[in-house]
Amino acid sequence: MSNSRRAAHANRYRTGYLRSRQWFARRDRWFREHGSLRCAGCDREATRSQVELHHLSYEGVHYANGGWSAQEAHDDLWPMHPACHELLHRIIDKDPVLARHRNRQQASEAARRLIRTRFGVGGTHEQR
Ligand SMILES: [Zn+2]
Numbered sequence: 001m002s003n004s005r006r007a008a009h010a011n012r013y014r015t016g017y018l019r020s021r022q023w024f025a026r027r028d029r030w031f032r033e034h035g036s037l038r039c040a041g042c043d044r045e046a047t048r049s050q051v052e053l054h055h056l057s058y059e060g061v062h063y064a065n066g067g068w069s070a071q072e073a074h075d076d077l078w079p080m081h082p083a084c085h086e087l088l089h090r091i092i093d094k095d096p097v098l099a100r101h102r103n104r105q106q107a108s109e110a111a112r113r114l115i116r117t118r119f120g121v122g123g124t125h126e127q128r
C-alpha cells in the first residue's frame with residue numbers, strides 16, 4: 001500500500017470519488033457537523049470556503065454496484081488550507097518511509113508535525 005498521490009489507486013480516488021456526489025454530500029455533512037474550523041496544518045482559524053478536507057483514511061470509502069459509498073468517520077477528515085494540504089502531500093510523497101511504510105494516518109500525523117514545526121505551532125494542544 002502506498003500513500004503517494006502518484007499511486008494508481010490514489011488517482012482513482014482523486015478522479016473518481018473526489019468528484020462524486022457522494023463525496024460532496026459527505027463533505028457538506030462534515031462541515032455542517034463541525035463548528036469552528038482550524039487548519040490541521042498551520043492551526044490557524046479558517047472558514048469553510050478556505051479549506052479542503054484531507055483523508056486520513058479511505059477505509060470508509062467503497063465502490064460497489066457502480067457507485068461510491070462515503071462512510072468516512074468524522075475524524076478521518078482534516079480541514080486544511082490548500083497550500084498546507086499541498087505541503088502535507090509533498091512531505092509524504094518525497095519521504096519513502098511515509099509514502100510506503102506507514103499507514104495513511106501515521107504518515108499524515110508525521111507530516112503534520114513537520115508542518116507545525118515549520119509554522120512554529122506548539123504541540124501542546126492536540127486538535128481533535
Ligand atoms: Zn493552514
Ligand SMILES: [Zn+2]
Nearest residue numbers: 053054055085
Ligand atoms: Zn489530502
